[in-house]
Amino acid sequence: MPRLEQLAELTGHEDRVWCAQWHPTKPILATCSGDKTVRIWQSTNPQDPTKWQCTNVLEGGHKRTIRSVAWSPDGRQLATGSFDATTGIWERDEDENGDFECVATLEGHENETKSIAWSKSGALLATCSRDKSVWIWEVEEDNDFECLSVLQEHTQDVKMVAWHPNEELLASASYDDTIKIWRDDDDDWYCADTLHGHDSTVWAIDFDPSGERLVSASADQTLKIWRRYHPGNPEGIITPRRGEPVWKCVATVAGQHDRCIYSVSWSKVHGVVASAGADNTIRLFEATPSTAGAASSDVIASTNEPGTLFDVHLLISVQSAHGTNDINSVAWYPNEEHGDWLASGGDDGSVRIWRFLKD
């Protein structure tokens, strides 16, 4: 029987927690809030995962809600995206218990910054905003960030940006109900594909470990799984634009969440998908290869594209994960060391650490 057990409840934020993000290599969590601060939480005892402490509070850096946080891939910097339209870049003093200081402020968006993300190599940073644009920044020496491109093809707010786990390919999710895929041709960034299908705002997206599938979460209360088809693919899916792969929706998970889904995280360790939102519930799903003829009571979606045979199973549903409050963010631990840990942040101002037990 799969279980999701709560290891710890971390309190301290004085307003809703919008986003929780794990450090890439250490058991350290960064969370941000409507209280305009970022809190850094650290595991105090490797033997006891229920013991955490808040080691830093980053305040004074933003004048409004901090909506998202993201660690750089080398874990040395932390980016913060705020409703004040700026993105802050923070570094920690010398050792691990030093204070964080803001070493750069990225300006340019016309209104609230919603999401920020570092590419896998750490060479690029993407930001997005209610101003409908996605900005790509190049990370240079001496904490200089140069804007490479301002991408203005969404017709409404851009809620989230997420980089491919391996390539320099970006996905963005929008209030215009679509997801866009962005690539570059020698620093010339363009929209390679637009994914239609959701009936309302797409709040969150995440890639699977291989980067060949994408999951999206929407205000239409569904999750969709999209698969990339390369030119010349064996399934015979047409790729109209020369050299450009296309993304197609291969499964829709409906009838599970009954209110807006705000966050989704696809574990890069074990492939389980976690989703959460305004129905106060965290759900864990798995997409496994279909076995022909096998009836399964927990299959909640099947694929609808030729050549892609997998079933989506609901593993666990945790009601009232943050009491009667919305959950705004879920994030799987990024590596094998604690791959069974999931962090969540909610409207109750708390951050919770969970452990997934498969059986």
Add this chain to the structure above:
Amino acid sequence: MTTLINQNPIIYEASANNSTREWREDEDLEDSVDLIDAQEIFDLIRSISDPEHPLSLEQLNVTQRDHIQVSDENNSVLVEFTPTIPHCSMATLIGLCIRVRLLRCLPARFKVDISVRKGTHQSEHAVNKQLNDKERVAAALENSHLLEVVNQCLATATSGGVVANIVKGPAIAN
């Protein structure tokens, strides 16, 4: 404001009877386990001022008790409101005032959905989408100018309904 969006609104009678419930003299609010119902929600929002006219939402028939659905057990509230004219640009602001009023007065457990009554506004989908986008609402309320306008509309909100009816406790255990 030079030109009003709606120069000649129709004015309706506000009902003199504030609540249909009868109170026992010895009833102690602390012990009372009243469920929150449509009347309570209506009492909270009926006296919100219209942004343009010195009249309440009730007087302009923007809000009506019958256009409110509540399930205390499911922690859900649905409020539909009717803008005075189909191209009313104040619709989003009115919806925001209703949302803020309920945010401040209802127990946190309630999920509130607000929408324009079907067929009463030419941009009803766009207005509804904005009013129910939590992030947009949160960002809007950090705008001090907008917040001031909202607070002005809400300044009259307690003058109508009987606010003391609301019990801000946890839901009754099943």
